[in-house]
Amino acid sequence: MKVLGLIPARGGSKGIARKNIRPLGGKPLIAYTIETALQWGRIDDLIVSTDDDEIAKVAASYGARVPFRRPTHLATDTATAHDVLRHATEYIEKYEGKSYEIVIRLDPTSPLRQEVDLERALETFLDNDLESLYSVCPAGKNPYFNMVELDERSVAHLCMEEKGTVFASRQASPAVYEMNSSIYIYRTEFLLREPSFRYDTMVYVMPRLRSIDIDTEADFLFVEFIIEKGFSGTE
Numbered sequence: 257m258k259v260l261g262l263i264p265a266r267g268g269s270k271g272i273a274r275k276n277i278r279p280l281g282g283k284p285l286i287a288y289t290i291e292t293a294l295q296w297g298r299i300d301d302l303i304v305s306t307d308d309d310e311i312a313k314v315a316a317s318y319g320a321r322v323p324f325r326r327p328t329h330l331a332t333d334t335a336t337a338h339d340v341l342r343h344a345t346e347y348i349e350k351y352e353g354k355s356y357e358i359v360i361r362l363d364p365t366s367p368l369r370q371e372v373d374l375e376r377a378l379e380t381f382l383d384n385d386l387e388s389l390y391s392v393c394p395a396g397k398n399p400y401f402n403m404v405e406l407d408e409r410s411v412a413h414l415c416m417e418e419k420g421t422v423f424a425s426r427q428a429s430p431a432v433y434e435m436n437s438s439i440y441i442y443r444t445e446f447l448l449r450e451p452s453f454r455y456d457t458m459v460y461v462m463p464r465l466r467s468i469d470i471d472t473e474a475d476f477l478f479v480e481f482i483i484e485k486g487f488s489g490t491e
Contacts, residue, residue, distance in 0.1 A: 259378075260348065260356035260444075261299035263289055263320065264340050265364050266331045267308025271471050276306075276364050277314045278476070281483035285470065286311065288367035290318040296371040298378060299360065305344045307331035323352065337361065337440075338453045345447060359442045365470040366438035367479060368487070369462070377439045377460035384458055387446040392433035392459045393467035400429035433459065436467035 265276040265286055277284040286304070293302050304315040304322045307330075312322040324347055330340050341361055348354050360378075362369075373391065381389045397403045399415035400423050406412055414422050423429040439460060440453070465487065470476050 257358060258354075258356040259299050259301075259358045259360060260345065261293050261302040261360050261362060262341055262344050263293075263302070263304045263315070263362050263364055264337055265304055265306045265308075265311050265315065266326065267306065267311055268331060268333075270333065272473060272476055274310075275470065275476070277311055280367065280476070280480055284314050284318075285367060286315055286364040287318045289362050289364045289369075290315060290320045292369060292371060292374070293362055294319050296374045298374065300356070301348070301354065303344055303348065305340055323348070336452065338447075338450075341442070341447060345444060356444055359444050359447050361440040361442070363437050363469070366436065366468070367470070368466045368468055368482070369438045370466060373439060373460070373462050373466060377441060380458060380460050381441045386441075386458055387443045388454060388457050389439075389441045390453075390455070390457070390459055391436055391439040391462050391467070393436045393462045393464045395432045395434045396464070398426055398429045398432055400432070401426045433461065434467070436462060437469040438462060438467060 263286065269275045272278065276286045290302065293299050302320045304312065304320045305326050306312050306315065306322065307326040307328065312325070316322050326340065327343065329335065330343055341359060345359055377389060377391060400421060403415045404412040405415050416422055465482070468475060468479055470479055
């Protein structure tokens with residue numbers, strides 16, 4: 257079983273400028289994902305897909321391969337991750353003559369994932385003979401209990417009120433999960449066949465603190481604090 261690891265890292269991040277290579281705890285943000293993937297040891301080839309020369313240089317210095325520059329049309333705000341992964345996979349097959357049974361996407365904005373998360377996610381994927389799998393974490397709020405939406409008059413209502421499925425307590429409410437943008441696993445045949453990712457599949461549940469996805473300055477500062485305090489990530 258050959259596994260291709262893909263790290264999508266474009267240069268034009270909007271929320272935090274140059275965040276993929278911004279220093280975090282003494283090294284670039286992208287380095288955490290590269291190091292964890294390589295230390296895990298189950299990935300046969302680790303590729304970074306980027307349009308940015310500086311990101312490419314940093315990624316290569318930490319041991320990832322950067323065999324191409326991502327095309328401009330795949331480095332926009334509207335480009336989908338699915339298309340980025342398909343491009344990278346097809347490039348490796350066409351120009352390097354390599355093929356892989358499994359593709360694992362690891363976003364660099366999730367620096368606190370650990371090797372144990374990668375191993376458990378892959379075990380779930382293989383044990384259940386899945387075509388795709390993605391990671392989630394327990395949601396901070398629950399639409400059945402304490403999340404509201406506004407109607408046309410800007411009046412708030414519990415999200416599930418119209419369906420008659422509101423619960424009296426959080427403990428009694430059905431468990432819900434957040435997609436944490438940390439781990440996505442695909443059969444290569446599925447990735448190349450489907451026009452987009454499908455979410456109707458099994459998931460791997462990660463702890464909330466290992467699931468932080470850096471999207472804002474506050475996220476970055478919080479993760480920096482966790483790292484500085486020596487967070488171990490144990491459950």
